[in-house]
């Protein structure tokens with residue numbers, strides 16, 4: 001499906017925590033075409049500055065509406081935090097490849113670091129509503145109980161949810177990957193093989209998740225973030241290093257990703273590319 005540009009009204013804006021917003025946007029065609037793991041490029045202003053669209057994962061797509069969960073980081077997201085229901089915004093999508101879902105898999109383990117939960121919420125809703133019998137388990141990590149309380153906005157009653165916080169104020173005291181590792185290595189009935197392991201969050205977290213999955217001889221799908229300028233494969237500003245037979249090659253995170261198989265990523269070369277789009281932002 002080719003991405004399109006939509007002029008779509010915001011129907012709801014919620015500030016879930018200071019600096020964390022959920023926007024509901026009416027966009028029936030976009031909602032119908034989107035699958036979990038895909039993203040949109042949002043134009044933050046009609047003026048020329050900031051120039052570039054900002055990428056956001058789709059957190060939901062149903063009933064003619066899409067949802068975006070975002071954290072204020074810099075100028076673009078600060079502008080977005082000022083938008084109100086009724087305003088019409090310019091979004092391009094759906095973009096990227098999305099998560100692969102095999103209906104025959106018995107369980108899905110979704111591991112998130114902070115705002116990385118956004119695409120995994122869409123995936124969990126999809127898996128639960130497909131009535132596939134897949135057991136969905138969400139591992140949510142954050143700095144504190146406050147940050148992981150983001151999840152209370154969403155109906156996750158059909159999933160098992162486990163929390164990890166850096167300060168120990170909710171759930172496991174430590175990294176979400178340590179929590180997941182504990183889960184896998186102690187007797188919780190972890191199902192290897194063709195279960196889904198999906199992750200989104202900071203790069204070191206994803207690298208650790210990839211190591212755990214490979215140790216357990218399980219595939220994992222990682223949704224990567226990269227600075228993006230065009231979002232459609234033209235600028236090569238968003239590349240991810242992937243393993244090849246005789247070395248490595250770069251793939252465009254916006255087209256061949258943002259979801260990559262953990263075993264395909266060449267972690268040693270991930271920091272190398274100079275981000276061209278960063279200079280334009």
Ligand SMILES: Cc1cc2nc3c(=O)[nH]c(=O)nc-3n(C[C@H](O)[C@H](O)[C@H](O)COP(=O)(O)OP(=O)(O)OC[C@H]3O[C@@H](n4cnc5c(N)ncnc54)[C@H](O)[C@@H]3O)c2cc1C
Pocket residue numbers: 039050054055056057058069070071072073074075076077078115118119224225226227228258281
């Ligand atoms: C495929 C994809 C999906 C994403 N989904 C979400 C989402 O669902 N929710 C969400 O809150 N954010 C998401 N992001 C990150 C989001 O795009 C950035 O936070 C946003 O572009 C920052 O814009 P800004 O103008 O506010 O910040 P800027 O002023 O441009 O930058 C502020 C800080 O954020 C860092 N930053 C900017 N862009 C990115 C980026 N793409 N990845 C990592 N760090 C960045 C900069 O290095 C800088 O430190 C996603 C990014 C990608 C590539």
Ligand code: FES
Pocket residue numbers: 227228229230231232233234235236237238239252253254255
């Ligand atoms: S953002 Fe331009 S090629 Fe990916």
